[in-house]
Amino acid sequence: MPELPEVETTRRGIAPHVEGHQITALVVRNPNLRWPVPAEMDAQLRGQRLQTIRRRGKYLLFDTSQGSALLHLGMSGSLRIVQRQEPPMAHDHVDICFEHGRCLRLRDPRRFGALLWAGKRPETHKLLHHLGPEPLSADFDIEHLAAACAGRRQAIKTLIMDSKVVVGVGNIYASESLFLAGIHPKRAANRISRQRLALLVEAIKIVLERAIVSGGTTLRDFVDGEGQPGYFQQELNVYGRTGRPCRQCGTPIRQITLGQRSTYYCPACQR
DNA sequence: CCCGATTCCTGTAGGC
């Protein structure tokens, strides 16, 4: 389930193999992702040189001089570099083929992902224009989070998972960040002191940075651009640890549902 | 405006 660290790990894994290379074709075996892959995507990409692959939140942007393609891995998507002649497996929906004989292959069993054309100013695309700051940038700071929390009774966990507030924080890292900051996931956003919100800003940055260093979290089937799993799951403090002792105090970890999502926390360490 | 619920999809795990 790709969150920001998994998307960044994927970007770093694939970029050296394809940046600077010419796209020879887009092969779409199944266009039915979350939104249909536009029929004109092949014509837009064919013959273009892929300049850079950028990440914005959980989106990847493939920049060419004629505009950018936008790709989201949804919750089961993965991208791998393969030789063009390698036979596709089930759920290998799209290949971006390059002149050097290799291609970027998108696999997405649940088809929550997306591949769309975002034009020359991708930041204005409907899916990107409302996005909040990057969590690892200086734009995500206590001023920003405090303003987002002001007057809002929403649970802090669902607030930090809102991409209008900050991008890239999904279900796993929301629980982990709140544990690190010592904040109960159900606490109303407007009832958290400024000092504790500052701790949460730092916790989100630390958790995401550590996860990137570990190559992301592999719960079921996440693999990076070279087919390697991540190792951050070994560092998880609360996610998926229902009933097991808190690593900090030994109290059994609790699981609740919040915003239709499983949520994990230590009832002793988080208030 | 705010915020919770619903929706898309399929592989996997657990119960019987």
Place this chain on the structure above:
DNA sequence: TGCCTACAGGAATCGG
């Protein structure tokens, strides 16, 4: 062994 159901979740969209 096989069938059935519940669950996993990113994020747009809907509804109160």
